Amino acid sequence: MRTSHFPLPFAGRRLHIVDFDASSFHEHDLLWLPHHDRLRSAGRKRKAEHLAGRIAAVHALREVGIRTVPGIGDKRQPLWPDGLFGSISHCATTALAVISRQRIGIDIEKIMSQHTATELAPSIIDSDERQILQASSLPFPLALTLAFSAKESVYKAFSDCVTLPGFDSAKVTSLTATHISLHLLPAFAATMAERTVRTEWFQRGNSVITLVSAITRFPHDRSAPASILSAIPR
Structure with missing residues (x-):
């Protein structure tokens, strides 16, 4: 699938935006995802969106030297490495992702x-x-x-x-x-x-992007290792 990636500083964070051409998507593109079997029954559009979102997430994680693809949780939420939080969103032909040391949420509409x-x-x-x-x-x-x-x-x-x-x-x-x-x-x-x-x-064009970085932490929130935290912008 054809994609283009660029980072965009916003509100003290770095958003990773991936514009993609869903018409260029091929089924074998999903083999790049460790969890590709879980998308077997999804429609073509959904598969392309999911792939673009994970590509954006991989770019975000590389900021801190982590090379992994977030999996899928029991609520279909992205599974981030221990000590990190992140968020993914997509709309039309754009996907984006962001990571943080604290809870964070992003959306594009x-x-x-x-x-x-x-x-x-x-x-x-x-x-x-x-x-x-x-x-x-x-x-x-x-x-x-x-x-x-x-x-x-x-x-x-x-x-x-x-x-x-x-x-x-x-x-x-x-x-x-x-x-x-x-x-x-x-x-x-x-x-x-x-x-x-x-x-x-x-x-951004005919879309809006919203970002919330929540400081409040829950008792079971994970703490990131200091070596990782130092590499993530506050």
Whole structure:
């Protein structure tokens, strides 16, 4: 499969972006993945997206001298090396990944059309959140896409510790040209209730990318070896 990779500094992190041509995907490309058998029943599009995401993840891990491909967990989440956290996302022909010494979540979404935003808004935000989005200087479809993406990023940062929460478990409290803040409710996770998480964002073409780096750690969070930690940007 044809791909192009480039690193992009953002919010104190280094995102690894992989643009890919799904039409050039061949089944034998998956043999590069140690877990390729688990994708046997997936559709062609899903296989190409997964491969591109893992390519981005491999580039991210090479930052710290680790040469491995993240496997697939029981919740279908990426399995990162001990002591490291990471996140992968993909949309259309772009995949991206990031790693950190602390919990981190990333998401990329195509900006909704006006029709789609109007149709989906009730399932993503409540009336209070709508007022915040409409009070921002951003077009409503962009603002709603950001709310959706930010909630996805927050979930990804804690996907191994929480059950799949609904969109109503995290509420938008502010939206600016550079970040969106979410207030977590008990429905998200009892240990995270009443916390506010700041999510950075930027627009890339007709898509938005959101990134949350969560400082709060759970009791069973892994600690990375000092030699690895020193190589990862804070």
